[in-house]
Amino acid sequence: MPGLTTRDSFVLKSLFDPEATASPTKHASSQTSLPGMAEDQFSERRSTELQIISQLQNDTSSPETVQKAIQDLSSLIKESPGYASAYINRAQASRLLIPTGDLFTYNHAEASGQLLEDLQKGIQLAGPTNTNQQLSTHQSTVLAAAYTHRGFLLLKIADIIRKSEQVHGVSDTLQSASAESVEEQASKDFAAGGQYGSKEAREMAVRTNPYAKMCGAIVKEALKKETEEWKAGQLC
Template sequence: MPGLTTRDSFVFKSIFDPEASAASTKHASSQTSLPGMAEDKFSDRRSDELQIISQLHTGTSNPETIHKAVQDLSSLIEESPGYASAYINRAQASRLLIPTSGLFTSDHAQASGQLLRDLQKGIQLAEPTTSAQQLSTHQTTVLAAAYTHRGFLLLKIADIIRNGEQVHGVGDKLQSASAESVEEQASQDFAAGGQYGSKEAREMAVRTNPYAKMCGAIVKEAIRKEVEEWKADQLC
């Protein structure tokens, strides 16, 4: 399996450890289904999905096993294109096949772009249609995972841009964006992931919040000046 960073380990907790996301959210109801799906159909799809990803829970899956899981999730999507979590799980599984250093490079452009498309589709299908809509526990799990994963991908894109390198596998909007604007998008995704119950997303939302970073920079500058003044006083 490609080497995963600490950032990556946060991402895979959400879907591959489903209880991690939904436990603390205030949005969850006692329902389990997804929008537009009858409970019995959801139950069947979820059973198939859990069987597919069960082989990935150990964290020791070889590339062949992961490829098979991705193929099976693609078949599930073909059968039920409105089943949101299959897209999210396909992104999670596919991510295991891409080394962190290869994300959004020319060698992994297509696969990296597909990660973003799957996450976007999953979010689109799972998002509530109104602010008053009560979400099922599975919706919160799916949305927490999707927003958190996409947030980390956007941070990777921001790093590439900041290093003056070209981003591959994304649309013109992201390619032409500044590192700061992409990082702000990541912060927004982390905030959304946190609202849906991801502790890791909440922590990252604070770290990447542009206003918090600005305040932090001001504090650091004030401390630096105080230290310099202290040193000057000692020399007198």
């Protein structure tokens, strides 16, 4: 797909097949279903979903193929609006049609905003209702995918804000937020994605953690000062 960086490609691949890269979390149970959905109903929906997204595992999938998958996922959502991973994979498929540089621009405002809406809906449907709830394996992989994907989208939004450019397709709250606050939210999403099993999210959580970045900046400044003092001593 055009416009995808190496990082994008890794994330896209892992989100379509999260079981391939996610590690087990302490929350996962042996169950596979989703909240409020019987196992047989879940199995039927999952089988349909896997058939839809199987055609998108190839990097050379045509825009027409992607559009067909999006339509099929939309039909699945209409048929079963409580099926969380259909929203996540619809966001994923839609992302294949938007080059990285066009995310949250005027011409792609509606599509970009829909990405965030689908991810939020998937998180809402798959998320635990209390802190002691034991999640099914599928819940964990869905949440890992959703939080990781949203984390990268928030980083993109933070980058646009940092360049003093207009962000399109987002809420008023995000439009008026600072780049630092949006990046902090991205870090929280990565931390959540890592908690649910995404290795990529765990790495990004460390890299974007504001306290870690602050400590890193302090250390760099201290080393710089120490080097300058050492050079001054050598010259004297």
